[in-house]
Amino acid sequence: MPATPAWPPKSAPRLFLPGEIGLGRTFGIEGNQANYLARVMRVGEGDAVILCDDVTGEWLSRVTQVDKRRVDLMVERNLKPRESVPDFWLCSALLKKDRFDLLLEKATELGVAAIRPLVTRRCVADKLNLDRARNAVVEAAEQCARTALPTIAEPVSLDALLRGWPDGRTLFFADENGGTPAASAFADSSGPSALLTGPEGGFDDTERAAIRAHPRAVAISLGPRILRGETAAIAGLALWMGIKGDWQD
Missing domain, CATH: 2.40.240.20 (Hypothetical PUA domain-like; domain 1)
Structure with a gap:
């Protein structure tokens, strides 16, 4: 039969x-x-x-x-029931519209819990249409069968992000100048975390120094090549999900 x-x-x-x-x-x-x-x-x-x-x-x-x-x-x-997602945030500098759209889609598919856009000195874009961004996230969630939507915050300055950073959350800083290999840093971490990635032109020296001076920041390297902002975010998220996230469940 x-x-x-x-x-x-x-x-x-x-x-x-x-x-x-x-x-x-x-x-x-x-x-x-x-x-x-x-x-x-x-x-x-x-x-x-x-x-x-x-x-x-x-x-x-x-x-x-x-x-x-x-x-x-x-x-x-x-x-x-609504799924439980790992407590991992993406803090990405704003990018050109098409590139940020791609980032929103892939971050949702990869399972990020929250997206916190920020504005830095070298950002080409300095505004975000939140309604449009939320629609992109919803469409990505529908496509990948996700039942828990990531939250999206209003864009803030890098200074504001650092000043208001929660004490118990590690901030992995994807520094193009280098740092601890990302895989090692992720494996050695515990608790709530986030990934910080920069704009098309990268962070300037003053911004980089401020991030590295933050007590919760850990500078990491995503390899020997200079990655675009959206590539760094996607690569970092995928690596974290494979090491500390829910890909092994």
Whole structure:
């Protein structure tokens, strides 16, 4: 006999919704999300849609009606609770829009808990559209089946970041001038941590001295080559997740 198809299918579309989802609730999806379901994914009545709310976890729903501008869903059951992610932050200097978009997407996929943008002297960009950034994070989370969204803070200056740094959190500083090999520094660490990466032009000497003087900062090296800001962030996050994060779970 043929095997029974998995339900819900792995191809079922995924959406994050505002507010809490609960058993038996119904949702009328409109706007861009409705367009995605109806025109891109071409869902029909009875099809499965996976819903997440960043609070209660992941839920199975079924399509009950599809109109031109609206898709109605009914929640059937909880599939799994909201995941627990490692307490690791990314503190990245702002980059050009396309490069920062890439960083937001990959940081979300890699499992970072929080993204804290900062403005430094050599930043090409000095502003961030938070709504746009949050949409990028949500889309990345939907794509990679993540159920816990990373938080995104308003950009702050490097000075403000250092002044307000929490006492119990290690700040790994990706210094292009060198430091402890990242793998060794990560392996020897414990507790909450963060990775600090710079802008297109790097940190200037004054900024570098201020970071290195901070009592929670640990200068690290990400290898012998000079990396772009987004490459340094992605490489550092991947390495930390493999050594201290949840990749071994």
